[in-house]
Amino acid sequence: MKGTAAIVGGGVIGGGWTARFLLNGWNVRVFDPDPEAERKIGDVLSNARHGLPMLYDCALPPEGALSFHPSIGEAVEGAEWIQESVPERLELKHATLAEIQAACDPLAVIGSSTSGFKPSTLQQGAARPEQIIVTHPFNPVYLLPLVEVVSSGQTAPSILAKTKAILGAMGMHPLVVRAEIDAHIADRLLEAVWRESLWMIDDGIATTQEIDDAIRFGFGLRWAQMGLFETYRIAGGEAGMEHFIRQFGPALQWPWTKLMDVPELTEELIHKLVDLSNAQSGHMTIRELERKRDNNLVAMLRALKQQGSAAGRLLLDHERRLRPALAPAANLMTARRVVPTDWTDLNGHMNESRYGQVFSDAAEAVMALVGADEDYIASGLSYFTVETETKFLAETHAGERFVVHTRVTEGARKKIRCFHEMRRETDGTLLATCDQLMIHVDLAKRRACEPPEVVQQKIEALAALHASAGGLPDA
Ligand SMILES: NC(=O)C1=CN([C@@H]2O[C@H](COP(=O)(O)OP(=O)(O)OC[C@H]3O[C@@H](n4cnc5c(N)ncnc54)[C@H](O)[C@@H]3O)[C@@H](O)[C@H]2O)C=CC1
Numbered sequence: 001m002k003g004t005a006a007i008v009g010g011g012v013i014g015g016g017w018t019a020r021f022l023l024n025g026w027n028v029r030v031f032d033p034d035p036e037a038e039r040k041i042g043d044v045l046s047n048a049r050h051g052l053p054m055l056y057d058c059a060l061p062p063e064g065a066l067s068f069h070p071s072i073g074e075a076v077e078g079a080e081w082i083q084e085s086v087p088e089r090l091e092l093k094h095a096t097l098a099e100i101q102a103a104c105d106p107l108a109v110i111g112s113s114t115s116g117f118k119p120s121t122l123q124q125g126a127a128r129p130e131q132i133i134v135t136h137p138f139n140p141v142y143l144l145p146l147v148e149v150v151s152s153g154q155t156a157p158s159i160l161a162k163t164k165a166i167l168g169a170m171g172m173h174p175l176v177v178r179a180e181i182d183a184h185i186a187d188r189l190l191e192a193v194w195r196e197s198l199w200m201i202d203d204g205i206a207t208t209q210e211i212d213d214a215i216r217f218g219f220g221l222r223w224a225q226m227g228l229f230e231t232y233r234i235a236g237g238e239a240g241m242e243h244f245i246r247q248f249g250p251a252l253q254w255p256w257t258k259l260m261d262v263p264e265l266t267e268e269l270i271h272k273l274v275d276l277s278n279a280q281s282g283h284m285t286i287r288e289l290e291r292k293r294d295n296n297l298v299a300m301l302r303a304l305k306q307q308g309s310a311a312g313r314l315l316l317d318h319e320r321r322l323r324p325a326l327a328p329a330a331n332l333m334t335a336r337r338v339v340p341t342d343w344t345d346l347n348g349h350m351n352e353s354r355y356g357q358v359f360s361d362a363a364e365a366v367m368a369l370v371g372a373d374e375d376y377i378a379s380g381l382s383y384f385t386v387e388t389e390t391k392f393l394a395e396t397h398a399g400e401r402f403v404v405h406t407r408v409t410e411g412a413r414k415k416i417r418c419f420h421e422m423r424r425e426t427d428g429t430l431l432a433t434c435d436q437l438m439i440h441v442d443l444a445k446r447r448a449c450e451p452p453e454v455v456q457q458k459i460e461a462l463a464a465l466h467a468s469a470g471g472l473p474d475a
């Protein structure tokens, strides 16, 4: 599902939305009065182009076209999705939504990035309230999948359905908030932590660094994979949640928090916070910090993907939809992707162990093509690799795109032999080759066996096709 999106307000969040849509193949039309908007969005895009493709073990769709427009009216023309991301001021949101509605398609989704306003508040005075919905993302929008989707009684069910479908197709997780509430779900939680943290700084209890360490060395790591309640269920020991709530529930009455109070934002507190933050992170520019954050997020999300857990499960499902179906052909493209940062080593290039992964993925594509796919393996039959010879011919680095072409050089009885060629996509440089022999096995007996006739025929046909076609395609 791809189309045209209009981004109204191209700052931190609008820039992130621009990248999410563009890199998922949508055309994006931006309006932002800031004369620096194009450069700033360019910087966000360069981070996104580095980070997002690394999440996937296959290629993203070709990028859409990006354009900048001098007015809201021109930007929203023909757009199926309009994302409002102007500063968090109600009168500005109302004026912007009115200008959008004066020019846009009445059937388009108008999503607002608002961190805190309820959709019914945004809809006040709107020409078509039914078209407006809250779609609250998380920074960086191009990497974090969560979008809180909040409708009011006036939002059309068709707009809600379209919103969920479009966000899901871009690999995002639309979390539909059951009832509208100021600051939705996540910002309520974040605000409680933020308020407590400001108190601890104001009271001289902790520095920004110490508070960040308390999060990132402990519960921050837990929250990425299990959230609050599953984590606390485990913390109750074998008796689970009941023991946990009976033990720690009463502590909520004790003076552990100052929850509802807010420290007064005096100039003194503001300067203290800024000075502490400069001492903690002032040695890096914001862009350097963003790149560090993105590399860490990519590595963590890839680890979750490997486990099929939490946001990693979502990535796996998205990847399945992105992967093109392979058909028998003389020119068999068995992999196409970028080198993720966590595949590089101290030498600054892709580590030799990762080539094994690349050629294993290419071999799995061939297996699936001849019918030895996930269901086949679940039924108790598969192929094991018994021999490989890999030649490392040129270096490749994080972020570089490569393709693998495979020729089946032997396909008879229990054997499949593949010859893989891995090339850098930009200039066709041959990076590595791999000669790989696989043997068909019975997974219950863990012994070699003949594949069924139907698989056998497909392998033989593929081997014959590749023998008659000669070598692999020129780069
Ligand atoms: N920064 C964050 O962490 C998050 C912010 N949000 C929400 O996203 C929205 C935007 O916030 P940020 O991107 O952080 O702000 P920002 O200040 O980075 O960007 C706002 C952009 O809107 C532009 N703008 C100002 N007036 C405009 C107008 N009349 N028409 C079009 N563009 C206009 C500005 O030039 C600026 O580029 C807010 O509603 C905020 O609550 C949501 C999630 C996270």
Ligand SMILES: C[N+](C)(C)CC(=O)CC(=O)[O-]
Pocket: 115, 137, 138, 139, 187, 190
């Ligand atoms: C601080 N904030 C309220 C703008 C934060 C958000 O809305 C979400 C986020 O990305 O943390």
